[in-house]
Amino acid sequence: MNQTITPWEVKGEIDYNKLIKEFGVSKIDKKLLERLEKIAKKKNMKLHHFLTREIFIAHRDLDFFLNEYEKGNKVFLYTGRGPSGEIHLGHAIPLMFTKYLQDLFDADLYFQFTDDEKFLFKKDLEMDKVSEYTKQNMLDVIAFGFDPKKTHFIIDTVHANLLYPEAIKVAKKITFSTVKAVFGFTNETNIGSIFFTSMQAVPAFLPCKLKNRKMACLIPHAIDQDPHFRVTRDILPKLGYYKPSSIQCRFLPGLQGIKNGKMSSSEGFSINMSDDPKTVKNKINKYAFSGGKATLEEHRKHGGNPDIDVSYQWLVFFEPDDKKLKKVYDDYRSGKLLSGELKAILIEKINQFLKEHQEKRKRAEKQLDSFVLRV
Ligand code: TRP
Numbered sequence: 001m002n003q004t005i006t007p008w009e010v011k012g013e014i015d016y017n018k019l020i021k022e023f024g025v026s027k028i029d030k031k032l033l034e035r036l037e038k039i040a041k042k043k044n045m046k047l048h049h050f051l052t053r054e055i056f057i058a059h060r061d062l063d064f065f066l067n068e069y070e071k072g073n074k075v076f077l078y079t080g081r082g083p084s085g086e087i088h089l090g091h092a093i094p095l096m097f098t099k100y101l102q103d104l105f106d107a108d109l110y111f112q113f114t115d116d117e118k119f120l121f122k123k124d125l126e127m128d129k130v131s132e133y134t135k136q137n138m139l140d141v142i143a144f145g146f147d148p149k150k151t152h153f154i155i156d157t158v159h160a161n162l163l164y165p166e167a168i169k170v171a172k173k174i175t176f177s178t179v180k181a182v183f184g185f186t187n188e189t190n191i192g193s194i195f196f197t198s199m200q201a202v203p204a205f206l207p208c209k210l211k212n213r214k215m216a217c218l219i220p221h222a223i224d225q226d227p228h229f230r231v232t233r234d235i236l237p238k239l240g241y242y243k244p245s246s247i248q249c250r251f252l253p254g255l256q257g258i259k260n261g262k263m264s265s266s267e268g269f270s271i272n273m274s275d276d277p278k279t280v281k282n283k284i285n286k287y288a289f290s291g292g293k294a295t296l297e298e299h300r301k302h303g304g305n306p307d308i309d310v311s312y313q314w315l316v317f318f319e320p321d322d323k324k325l326k327k328v329y330d331d332y333r334s335g336k337l338l339s340g341e342l343k344a345i346l347i348e349k350i351n352q353f354l355k356e357h358q359e360k361r362k363r364a365e366k367q368l369d370s371f372v373l374r375v
Contacts, residue, residue, distance in 0.1 A: 005224050006184060008121055010262045016057060016223075016250055023226050025058040025248060032059070035066055040104060048100050049320045050249065056097060058223060058248045060233065065245035068216035069105060075216045077101055078203045078244070080112035083133035084122055087140040088270040089350070090252040090262055093317060095144045097249065098220045102146060105218075109151045110203045110373070111141060116156040117199070120192040127157075140273050142364035142371060143357050152373040154206075156199055159373060163202050166209060171198035173235045182227050200225075201232040204244040210375060217244040222251060222262075253313055257289035274358065277351045284311065284347050285340075291332075292339030303335035304342075311339075311346040318349050 004011040005019060020027055028051065037047045050056045069075050079098050081091070102109050115130045134155060141153075156163060179185050179194055204217050219229060226248060233243040251262030255269045264270060269287050271280055291309030293299035306312035306329050319325045328345060331337035 007224050007227060010224055010251065010264075013258065014251070014262075019223060020058050023058075023223070023230070025060055025223075025226060025246075028054075028057060028059055028062070028247070032062055032066075036104075039066070039069070043104060043106075045100075045104060048097065049322070050093070050097050050100075050317075052322075053316055054250075055093065055317060056220070056247055056249045059246060060226075060229070061243060061245040062218070062247055064242075065216045065218045073216065074213070075105060075107055075218065076207050077105070077107050077109040078112070078217055078219045079109070079221055080114060080200070080203070081137055081141065082114045082118045083130055083137045084118040084125065085133060086272045086274060087137055088272045089314075090254075090264075090270065092144075092273065093249055093252055094220055094222055095141060099144050099146055101218065101220055101247075102150065107150065107218075108207065109146060110207060111146075111151060111153050111371075112200070112203045113137065113153065113155045114196075114200060116192070117196050120190060120196060131157075138368060138371065139361050139364040140357075142367055143273075143361035145360065146371075148367055148370045151371055153371045154203055154373050162206070162373075162375065163199060166202045166206060167195075167198040169239055170201045170232070170235055171195055173238060174198065174231060178231065182231055197228050197231055200228045201235065204229070204232055205236055205239065205241040208241055214240075214242060216242055219244050219246040221246060221248060223248040224251075224262075252317055253310055255283065255287040255289065255310055257310060258308060258313065271350065271354075273354060273361075275354060277347075277355075280350050280354065281347050284343050284350070288314075288343060288346070290339045290343075292342075293335075296338070299338060300335045304332045304337075304339060306332045309339070309342065311342045314346055315349065318346075318353060 003014050005014065033047060033051060036051065040047055065075060077098065079094060098109065113134050115134050118125060118130050119127050138153060176194065179197060185194055204219065208215050229244060229246050236243055254262060254264060271283055289310040291305035291307065291312065293302055293304060309332065312328065312332060315325055315328060328337065328342065332342055
């Protein structure tokens with residue numbers, strides 16, 4: 001099996017069990033789910049379907065974070081976004097889940113926009129363009145419903161005065177040979193990129209620095225970001241902070257099939273948060289890889305394969321109702337439900353989701369100011 005997973009490239013069919021082993025992260029087990037469910041119940045919330053369906057599949061030291069939370073100690077959340085383009089449905093997964101975690105733990109969230117990263121790593125991307133994406137992406141993030149009083153945007157080039165003095169403390173403890181080994185850098189890699197992971201480390205302890213107290217941090221993120229936090233975790237105790245905990249999700253498969261890695265905007269087959277209903281319909285009908293049979297007759301007789309069908313797989317992410325989802329699975333398997341009908345169910349679901357998002361996004365502009373971190 002051919003898989004490439006770094007923070008900047010995800011290729012091939014991904015074997016998550018293999019990846020979990022390679023990265024050295026732990027699967028989220030039943031005990032942890034029970035612990036989370038208990039916390040959720042106290043808040044009149046449920047266990048998120050991203051947890052029960054193994055979409056958020058792995059973690060590092062989640063137990064430690066929960067211990068701290070249960071002791072009544074102050075904890076915080078940290079996540080981020082690299083503003084290299086429009087936000088698409090794949091990016092929505094960790095954002096939706098981060099919002100859930102903010103509600104669950106009633107915690108402050110530090111949200112980093114790594115405009116420096118995208119400028120440094122994307123060959124033909126100019127800084128003006130990155131800044132424009134940053135602004136646009138911030139509005140999308142707000143539309144996911146984060147609490148303005150508890151959510152703090154950090155923009156790397158804007159908050160440089162705050163980040164840089166901390167980043168150099170991290171950088172001083174990382175050698176070139178470490179980042180070569182962890183990220184696959186070579187002598188041809190530009191020196192900004194080589195330094196960059198120190199910037200992504202900072203929000204994992206900046207709140208502790210600002211408030212002058214030790215606090216546990218939980219980082220929800222897609223699993224490709226783990227290499228950054230592996231490095232961060234090695235260094236933070238040396239600077240007098242806790243190792244950050246993390247909780248990690250697998251990728252929403254691209255429209256063209258689960259063999260092709262994650263959804264990628266650069267290949268043009270993504271669905272953007274700004275897409276209108278017609279565009280969504282056309283893209284899904286045209287591109288969504290189908291697990292159906294070649295002819296109607298065969299499909300009715302033998303049924304489809306939901307396990308490779310992208311429309312079904314997307315419903316696993318976007319249809320929270322277990323009963324509805326199971327019915328689609330069973331009906332598709334039996335041949336009762338046709339591929340076109342399955343696509344129609346997905347189109348409806350996605351369009352509803354996007355409609356709500358786009359409405360909330362319109363109101364986000366007014367709130368933007370209150371989200372930007374001020375110290
Ligand atoms: N590097 C991430 C990206 O390219 C952005 C990011 C910064 C991030 N800090 C983070 C993602 C913390 C998850 C968690 O999208």
